[in-house]
Amino acid sequence: MKRFNLKTVLLVGAALALQVAAVWGAAPRTSGAGNALADLHTALGVTCASCHGTAKVAAVDDSERSINVTCVGCHGNLDAMAAQARAGSHVNPHKSHLGDINCTVCHMGHVQSKAYCTNCHAFAMKIPAGDPVPQKPAPKAAKKAAVKQRVERADVVVIGAGAAGMTAAITAHDAGARVILIEKQPITGGNSMLAAGGMNAAGTRFQKAKGIADSVELMYQDTMKGGGNIGDPALVRVLAKESAGSVDWLTSLGADISDVGRMGGASVNRTHRPKGGAAVGAHIAGVLKKNAVQRRIDIRLNSKVVKLIEDNKGRITGVQVEGKHSGLYTIKAKAVVLTAGGFSANADKVAFYRPEYKGMTTSNQPGATGDGMDLGAKAGGELKDMKEIxxxxxxxxxxxxxxxxxxxxxxxxxxxxxxxxxxxxxxxxxxxxxxxxxxxxxxxxxxxxxxxxxxxxxxxxxxxxxxxxxxxxxxxxxxxxxxxxxxxxxxxxxxxxxxxxxxxxxxxxxxxxxxxxxxxxxxxxxxxxxHYTMGGLKINADGQVLAASGTPMAGLFAAGEVTGGVHGNNRLGGNSISETITFGRIAGASAAKLVKGGAKK
Missing domain, CATH: 3.90.700.10 (Succinate dehydrogenase/fumarate reductase flavoprotein, catalytic domain)
Incomplete structure (x- = not known):
């Protein structure tokens, strides 16, 4: 194949950008698109090597970082693409609450492209090489000789990169652990990215500045009452007691949650959010991701954990991962933290536990399918309150x-x-x-x-x-x-x-x-x-997953919506972000303590 130098690639990329911009309404379209972006690029003279380099095997990492460097080099980053949007257009697809995401989240090289936001929104979006045309059959993969599955090592593996997962990863990293954060979706943030109302916390400096009288005991009582008094009292007390500290921790990372309002079931104003009442989830998810990147935490997208690995004593010693491009591999770890969220987007699982909800729409992102609960349960973890949806x-x-x-x-x-x-x-x-x-x-x-x-x-x-x-x-x-x-x-x-x-x-x-x-x-x-699944894996106040016998499972921790017991039969608005941050910090700290030889095994 002919190889283009960077200048040529940029020139060709500029021409391609006209086609991309045309689809978004910024300029006239210059030619027809094929079934995938590779076809469109080929029509403009861009070779495989232009995107993949000259390696004999055009390897792409699971997070697709390498290929995105080329995309940005030709077309500019999301801000540059957003600036090309036609004035007055209804939706600017390159500027959203999803933050700084990879181009390949929506734009696929060798299969038909699809706008990620249409998983939740009903936008009639056209996308380059994503028109509803017959799709070419996928080329058959060449047969490969059997190779030994690769094995990596880490101190802590965190499964799920929503607010709980990123919090656990940052906390464990700051305590000295080497962390790998695994996310099956092509973006980070999970359901936390969609959280709107705020974060409940009692006795914070922001409440005091506004003259709001609140207490840990009042938040505890409101949460217990709101959940039908079936929540685990020990976990609810942790939620209330540590909530102000979690607000301080987020603020120290650069989050703005200084505005205070009220949501249902609260006796006083305790719902913290950004100034002016902006949505809390996208803001916090962005702050957490920025801090994780600054710490150089290894975040792997498009990577699904398919199995928890146990030794002959039942101790969790790692995970088996299926990468989008890399296939199956193993990560051996001293501790695993499950933060993979709930199952509100799994219609079959919802209907199994609550048949009366069959066919009801969900407000969740598409990755909320309960995989983490299944992993923990298969390893021997006890499930609690699964019918509380x-x-x-x-x-x-x-x-x-x-x-x-x-x-x-x-x-x-x-x-x-x-x-x-x-x-x-x-x-x-x-x-x-x-x-x-x-x-x-x-x-x-x-x-x-x-x-x-x-x-x-x-x-x-x-x-x-x-x-x-x-x-x-x-x-x-x-x-x-x-x-x-x-x-x-x-x-x-x-x-x-x-x-x-x-x-x-x-x-x-x-x-x-x-x-x-x-x-x-x-x-x-x-x-x-x-909207939310209150049930999940049973944990103790240290974030350890409990077996049916009530004993902690060695090496396994959990936090966030993947767990059950905090919310009883009804979650109060504002308690989800509060739970993910507080128990994410606890699980991350407990995992790091185990790595250092502490008592939490």
């Missing part, structure tokens, strides 16, 4: 987009198709979901005004996604959502009177921070969707 009351109707509970916390109300309130908007998620499902059409409307919109920055994203109906008056809004205007006007007037009187006689809502009387007026139709 939370449906979130406010998923935007017809989508998988979660409307954060913070919208209600900042003053929005829920009204039915008859225009009436029907529930305390700040009740727990299980009760709010049940109330919505009892209404006409099994849906409701979140109603709010311009004042509430301005109080919470993330609301602007719902407008961007065209989920919001609006009107200059309550009457106009009623027409837009097809509810009786006189009834909706009376409902809003009654709510405003409750604000003025500091009492909600109809539904006993404990906190009404704002009235609804500032034009314009808005509504989002919402339906309950599968």
């Amino acid at each position: 939370q449906i979130h009351p406010t998923v935007a109707a017809g989508s998988r987009i979660l409307i954060t509970e913070a919208v209600r916390g900042n003053g929005a109300i829920l009204v039915n198709h008859e225009g009436k309130r029907f529930v305390n908007e700040l009740t727990t998620r299980d009760k709010a979901s049940a109330a919505i499902l009892a209404q006409t059409g099994k849906s409701a409307y979140l109603v709010f005004d311009e004042g509430i919109r301005k109080s919470l920055k993330q609301i602007d994203g719902y407008f961007h996604l065209e989920l919001v109906k609006e009107g200059a008056t309550i009457q106009e809004l009623a027409a837009a959502i097809n509810v009786p205007a006189t009834v909706l006007e009376a409902t809003v007037a009654s709510y405003n009177a409750a604000f003025d009187g500091k009492s909600d006689p109809d539904f006993k809502r404990p906190d009404i921070p704002r009235p609804i009387r500032t034009a314009r007026y808005y509504a989002i139709e919402v339906k309950p969707g599968v």
Whole structure:
């Protein structure tokens, strides 16, 4: 094959960029695309060597870092590509909450490309070499001689690169352990990337600065009550006691969670989030990833752990990994930390445990399939509370987009198709979901005004996604959502009177921070969707996975949604990020202590 020098590649890349930009609406398209990017590049004279180099075997690492260097060298980084978007275009695909991701997350070299965001969003996105054309059969892989499976070594292997996993990895690394962080998806962040409302914590410096009186005991009581008093008291106490320290730890890493609001089931304002009420998940996930990269932690994407390795005494001694490009290999480790999340995106598993939820949409990212729980259970870990599956009351109707509970916390109300309130908007998620499902059409409307919109920055994203109906008056809004205007006007007037009187006689809502009387007026139709799995592997206060006998499994730790016991039968909004950070720190520290010869085996 003819080899291009860097200048030639850049020139050809610029031509290809015109085609890419054309698909996104930035410039006229210059030629037709093939079934994959390799075809498109070949048409422009770019050879295999231009992307893969001159090695006899065009090896690509599982995280696809090497090939992405070439992509960026030709086309520029995500910011450069985002700048090419056509002015006024609805969605800029190169600028999103997913952060700094690889080009190959969406753009495939040898198979048809697909926009990753369409896993959750219903955008009608065209993508280079991703048009719905018949796909060529994949070339048959050449037969290889049997080779010995490679073996690597680490002190600690962390499985799952969401907030819990990155927290555990950073903590273990800072304690002196050599860490490998494994992620089956092509991006980091997991469900944590989608978290919106905030992080619950009690007795923080940010609460004190705002004059909010809170305590560890009050957070403990709220969490136990919200979970039907079936949560593990020892774990719930750890969650509450260590929450302020977790806020301080995140802040020390560069996170901004200084704004404090309230979500359902909380007695006081304790939900921490970025200034202005921006979404907490993408921000924290970005901060954690930045810190992990700065520490040069080995993060491997497109890599699925398929087995936990045990010795003849039942001690976990490593993992078997299947890499997208590298195939099967083994990592021997002194400790393994499971942080692979829940199973809300596994429709079959959800239906197995809760048949009544069959067919219900989910707000989760596609990787939340319960793999980590399966790994731990097969190795002998005990599963707990698996039937406790939370449906979130406010998923935007017809989508998988979660409307954060913070919208209600900042003053929005829920009204039915008859225009009436029907529930305390700040009740727990299980009760709010049940109330919505009892209404006409099994849906409701979140109603709010311009004042509430301005109080919470993330609301602007719902407008961007065209989920919001609006009107200059309550009457106009009623027409837009097809509810009786006189009834909706009376409902809003009654709510405003409750604000003025500091009492909600109809539904006993404990906190009404704002009235609804500032034009314009808005509504989002919402339906309950599968959101969170409270069940998972049983752990103790040190993050050790427990066997059915109640004894800790040697070498195995866990944190986050892969575990069960913290939330009982209903998770309070804001407690998920709190759990992932607090127990991620604990699991990482316990694993590092084991590596150094400590007692946690």
